[in-house]
Amino acid sequence: MQLSEKASDKAIVKDTNQSSKVYIEIVKQLRELITTNRLSSGDKIPSERELSERLNVGRSSVREALRALELLGLIETRRGEGTFLRDFRGHHLVQLLSTFILEDEKAKRDVIETKYYIEMDCLQLALKRQNADSLQLLRDKVEHSYAVNDDEFFYRIIEMADNHLFLRMWIILKDYYNSLMFKEEQHSKDGYIRLIEAIEAMDVAELLSAYRQLRNLSISADKI
């Protein structure tokens, strides 16, 4: 989809108000351009030079705006081709922030704890949104392998939970978690089968209980 050249070509005026930097204005203009032209993921936006002309601003200012949007994950640039809108499920943000979070706060306990809780949440969601097919697939997979890859198992579970945000968070947590733990966790199939069966039976209490056993968590305050 290409742009029409019409009205929207109003130049950016030096904003009598004050302050607002040119690159901010460009970001606004771009947003407007995107909505009015109904551009969506994958569509191409005008070249830097064209934007520079149409908006009467320097190309470097256009680039400042585009680079910022790129870092945000909203656009994607391909040298020699152009700049394109990106499939932002909005969740790039979690990624970005998480890197910062993990940087400054290396609390091992928090990482582990958060990972576990998210896994429990997603187990419940998977139960709620149960999909017989994918569950059966997972079951086959588990039953036909020697050992179960914990990461892979929960990846599938969280896919079934069908919550992109949780998925993103979990992926990051998982990586960090694995870098914290030396040992490879290899459990027997039994624990995982028990989880699957609890989901099939739609028994939340049993599901959580099974998870706690899998992770060797004390029941403590979590009495059900």
Add this chain to the structure above:
Amino acid sequence: MQLSEKASDKAIVKDTNQSSKVYIEIVKQLRELITTNRLSSGDKIPSERELSERLNVGRSSVREALRALELLGLIETRRGEGTFLRDFRGHHLVQLLSTFILEDEKAKRDVIETKYYIEMDCLQLALKRQNADSLQLLRDKVEHSYAVNDDEFFYRIIEMADNHLFLRMWIILKDYYNSLMFKEEQHSKDGYIRLIEAIEAMDVAELLSAYRQLRNLSISADKI
């Protein structure tokens, strides 16, 4: 606080790997510089020209990096003064992104769902790590006000949960959430008191039940 000039002045090499754009490298260098020098909110970072020299890159590339970080809300620039680190709680980016995202209904659902689940998780953690003093404080606060500010209430709960990761995530989600919802949620004290009492009684089932009622969530699959 000013920077020391030492070792870290390694120039950015043209990355034999490939691709990675200069401005991305600069972002990385800046992050490193910030951590190694223990810079924090309010501190000044080197001027654009100085960074340009020290890293052997063009000033425009430095600016691209800085503008991106600025749009993210990580830094603040004051003409004539310099560039400073900012207390980033992420509001900016949330606001920015939400204006871009809005359409995606599924993303919206994920945000709401994730927020609720994290709140439930933190309620349970708060219960587990119960601190009588802060709980009493919260109770007083709730009982002595006309209406309860939901955000503030859960902020305190999550503080009690004492999990930094959850706290960070929740703050982001909360801002998203609020930008999605038009209405201000104002519940009566009763629901919150019930939550507090469930924590005091260390009754998980009651706690979750109280939460669901507060949020008007159907029990559905979440049978306890």
Add this chain to the structure above:
DNA sequence: GAATTTCTAGTGGTCAGACCACGAATGTCT
């Protein structure tokens, strides 16, 4: 000596122009 004013150096903000590297479309040769 103290208060005021003026000047100046340094900072971010912006622009214009020049290359480069790369990709795709086009043209050309066999």
Add this chain to the structure above:
DNA sequence: AGACATTCGTGGTCTGACCACTAGAAATTC
């Protein structure tokens, strides 16, 4: 028709030049 070369448009980067603004130094005034 297929293989190769050219060209054009794109993003990537650097340089140098201004401007607007700020803070602190310097000069001036009282």
